[in-house]
Amino acid sequence: MAHADKPLEDVLPVLYLAIPNAKYSKKLGALSYMYQQHLITIFANGRIGMTYVKDRSEADQLVEEVRRLINRAIIYLKTHGKPSLEMIQAKKELTPVKIYELLPKTNCKMCREQSCFTFAAKLLNGEKTLQDCPPLESKEYSVCKFQIERMMSPIKLK
Numbered sequence: 001m002a003h004a005d006k007p008l009e010d011v012l013p014v015l016y017l018a019i020p021n022a023k024y025s026k027k028l029g030a031l032s033y034m035y036q037q038h039l040i041t042i043f044a045n046g047r048i049g050m051t052y053v054k055d056r057s058e059a060d061q062l063v064e065e066v067r068r069l070i071n072r073a074i075i076y077l078k079t080h081g082k083p084s085l086e087m088i089q090a091k092k093e094l095t096p097v098k099i100y101e102l103l104p105k106t107n108c109k110m111c112r113e114q115s116c117f118t119f120a121a122k123l124l125n126g127e128k129t130l131q132d133c134p135p136l137e138s139k140e141y142s143v144c145k146f147q148i149e150r151m152m153s154p155i156k157l158k
Ligand code: SF4
Pocket: 103, 104, 105, 106, 107, 108, 109, 110, 111, 112, 113, 114, 115, 116, 119, 120, 132, 133, 134, 135, 136
């Protein structure tokens, strides 16, 4: 566990819209996402939890990465204001089916999954990244890839 030096309530929606596989509950005051093999959970009160941390050195590195991410979200808030409820709702309504519709639908297995639909579900969970689907790198699918990126992370943090 780590603890930020201020409440993070306003930061959570920004992080939700910036991190492709993030899950967010305003009611619970918590946001979580997969980072490598770690489940990172950030709470509105500033607490930060991480799973599968092997030692102090890895913990320090992860905390530093989360700290930088939070600071970038704070800069976004200062320059853009709070994200709209519509943006948050649109991401909450994102499903594997919506992602699947933009994939090549060839079931070529180059992503090491049995089907494009399985890939879509794992992409949404954070078990896969868009880079794991080589066909999406081709010019033919560049618009589809862009659309998936926009749906999963409508906010880009600088
Ligand atoms: S690599 Fe892409 S196109 Fe091939 S099965 Fe996986 S998601 Fe579908």
